[in-house]
Amino acid sequence: MKSFSRVGKVDEVLRLFRQMKEGPCYPNVLCHNTVLNCLAAANRFHALRAVLEEMYFSGVIPNVSTFNILVKAYSCHSYQFNLAFRVLDEMSSVGCNPDVITYSTLITGLSRAGRIIDIEAVIEMMLDRNCDPNVYTFAPILKAHCERGDVKAAETLIETMRVSNCLQNSLVHNIWIDALCKSGRFDEVELIFKEGTSKGWKPSTISYNTYMNALCKGGKADEAYRALELMMGNGLYPTVVTMSILLDSLCHASKVFEAKKVLDLSFHFDWEVSLVSYNIVMNTLCKIGHWRSVMMLLVDMLKKGVCPNTRTYNIVVHSLCEAKKLMEAEYLVECKGFSADVVTYNTLLNGYCKTGNLSEVNNLYHRMTIMEKIDPDIFTYNILIEIHCKKGKIKDAVDIFGEAHLKGFLPDLVAYSTFIDGCLKNGLLDKGLQLLDRMLEQGLVPNIAVQESFVRAFCKKNSSHVWISVEKLLGRR
Template structure:
């Protein structure tokens, strides 16, 4: 925490006036002196050289390419600009703005060494850096490489070149330190700012507040915010949102309510993000009633809910099994000026399916299509699962074969599982596997596990073993191996277990000690460690020693 002397000094310091925008820091070359007999035109009538406009246009294009992530194109354009800068006096380098754009693009892409090289080239070319150059380098070392020693070094280096650090420079450094948990060192930077006469701003303090909150030091964060107020630098809505999130994580909801009440007499106003944060915290604790109350407060403040607001509310209501309220909220979404998209409908339909309301799920599917919300694969999978829970297999399979639905492996896993464990018709399972193949949907580990376990349960051990060996084409799954071996062990299938080892070898998977260890453990848990059955375990051990 800052000392009282620091706080006192803070209140007396003026705000810094050094410029930070690129345009204000443009390093423009001086015009040549007039020749003998010439009269210099008034400054307002002097025309800038053509290359100045070329630099400006190139800089705009480089920034656009950098925003699009086309860093190599930025480099290419910069090289073209540099190559075009030739005149009677020889080549002249691009200006500081172009170099700043290049260095920043490389820094944002994580190309640290190239960014350094570009900056060194700028200095070697005689182009004087400005405050923006310093801020870019400090951000590079503080946020990208976390080399704070180099960040301090570059501040001192550019200070010797006449470029003073500004409040944005120090704030960037503080943010980087707090990101990696070095909050104490961030306080040292604040002290440094005060010593050089640079007054911190709210963006300087807020990362420290966030750092405290990340570490669970909420009371210290609150104390710092009080210090900010006393120093004439009151926290803003971003700072309060950070505090509210931390209070919600600690379930200190009464304090959140007090913070919101105090906002009426302080210089900040809660935003939609503020209420979303509070409602999300209440939702995680299952406090659905309080969540709806805060929605009313938010609407009373004239704030419009967002899609995230709707998501929070629906998740909370569905978790609390208040499905009727969730459906009503979906219907109200238009009047609330928020868009109920496919994710919102999926949330409610999933809850309806879990509660066994398959008819309501189908109705909601129809309603969303009527409203112009296009269902996705997850939507259909949710409805298919709810139908399967109610054993409506024919409707579920009909929906899966609908031309407007792109079934995936999850779809077929759901159908195969419920047919195996409820309908118990092997012919239907084979039809589903055939349909998967026809649709070019590759089975995954879950598919093989369902099939192998279902076949073993129905006594088709040879077929189950064949499917396991087929599954090796997508890699060895120890979980699937454990499922099959466990079924074999409880059915006394020793020879089949040995056959699995041989089949694995033929597929290129040599059973190692972990596979044999797993097998022995399974057989022992199945009761084969008694005297009468011990020879079976020894048989497996002999096989293992033979493979070794």
């Protein structure tokens, strides 16, 4: 039953439960709790009461775990707090006293719902019943204060927790560090780190990651690297998250070669480097046009056993296309182990479109749709329409336009703009006007490029309806 519950197969849990009841091995309280927990996880709250009533009827005595499951379902999952408080009363009536987990669970739900006043009542209830709050009682309240931006209330609660000896825990400190970072109070965060050891608390990797992320976002990359040194000095090693934070910061600051050095150092120090880390650096190198560095990183990651994904290859293909290395990009796509998608082919198609190589565009489109069975998207059709219009093959462009429409792709402003410009440059003014009407019916507003194309075409035509058409066009702007 627990195994089926873990994978969310509620019906299988219930089937086994019924099977037990029909046989000699009648379900005990643990079996009933498993059913309750499974139903709660599946949001089948209406069935919880029936299972509890069945326990009473069968003589199975509920325990604290039974009621804690119900409190969690009603407070944290469904926000039915009236039912959650009713469970507390019911516990007392059957001689089962709520414990700190019961109250902490209820407080977690109230905190998420922002019901701070009700939390105070629950705390008083705990103290009246000689049940002392612990760190898991206070943590959700602190988080609620921080999320609401009520720093004063959070500071008061921190002091209460200090008096109650509940501050020797990373969970609470991480919540408070995150709040301070969001407020830009970095000096106070540094003080927390310095005082941590003397006050019985040791920062975790999450603590440092939170701090470094805030520093990087605030443009304080140098301070972030000092925090990294402090982190490693305390015996903690960077994780994938740490690496991503640092690399993202360097790349945004256009310090891509420093980012590459971080990747190199990562293997020297045996840090864990993810595929995401490589993709971050490669994407930035691609944006600034360093295609050779992108290729070197691809080779480097392959040597070090980091397996590229489609995103990686798309970055490389885009980088090669931007450098006009189209044959190299196409060769890469043809390599075994490369999993191309529509983005890959759109990148290649766009590269050949810019060079005006219609035959290669058609070959790639055939390979994409027929051999690779990859469906085109609206960007694919825009590229095809553009290249055919450039080559004066308006009839073919019309067919492509129609094919896109049949496949459910409504042409966007780019498609209309490209197609209209192609028609007008080839002297097909009437066809251009038809497309304009269709464009306006679709609710698209002509951009300045469309307007200028029509003005030039009308002036060349020198017909009587020129200015009426121009006024109509500009009036739609």
